[in-house]
Amino acid sequence: MRSGVFSGLADSVPIAAGYVPVAFSFGLAAVQMGLGSAWAVAISALVFAGASQFVLLSLWAAGGTPLAVVPTVWLLNARHLLYGQVVAEQLAQGRSARVSSTLAFGLTDEVFACAATRLPGLPPERRAGWLAGLQAGAYGAWIAGTALGAAAGAQWIDRFPLLREALQFMLPALFLSLLLQMGMRGRAVALGAAAGVTLLGLALAPVAVALPAGMLAGAGFQLLHAGREHD
Structure with a gap:
């Protein structure tokens, strides 16, 4: 232990x-x-x-x-x-x-x-x-x-x-480094969906709506991708 x-x-x-x-x-x-x-x-x-x-x-x-x-x-x-x-x-x-x-x-x-x-x-x-x-x-x-x-x-x-200015990039940089550690294979579509929906949401709605929408979109696309691999 x-x-x-x-x-x-x-x-x-x-x-x-x-x-x-x-x-x-x-x-x-x-x-x-x-x-x-x-x-x-x-x-x-x-x-x-x-x-x-x-x-x-x-x-x-x-x-x-x-x-x-x-x-x-x-x-x-x-x-x-x-x-x-x-x-x-x-x-x-x-x-x-x-x-x-x-x-x-x-x-x-x-x-x-x-x-x-x-x-x-x-x-x-x-x-x-x-x-x-x-x-x-x-x-x-x-x-x-x-x-x-x-x-x-x-x-x-x-x-x-x-x-x-440097501090503004710390959180995105941390997420990116962890994403690279996990690997990008099989996640490109989900990441693209999450990024696209988030950017669209930021243009049309508050951040409190855009971020959850992007996360749900990415998770949904990844679940679809995983389901197709198991079929």
């Missing part, structure tokens, strides 16, 4: 390296929108969902009420129900459902991408420990990045103006 945790921590380094600048950007944005440092860190600690946290900030800044913000954030994170099913099947071999439920909180997009690639190749008895280590490294980096951005982000931006 312990060796699995340490192995997961080691494998979390690439995710952690990507999380720190993204979380830094969130902490900075939260403080600039009027939230205190403590609130910024609390949101990251309780929500732990990068893109959804930025959407939450945008809706809050636009005067959104909890009745609008909470369902939108929930919808953006609904994909984790599918992630959980895939990971639970891997952990179910020799592990209880309680362990799988405990690990559900740390199942971010990036953690899932790594877990989907690595878990099948691990012995069943090491999988839960490895996933716990992977999530601990990612979670710690996310909290640390948020705290750093909230506490010192404004001063860094004033000293290094180009940092603001």
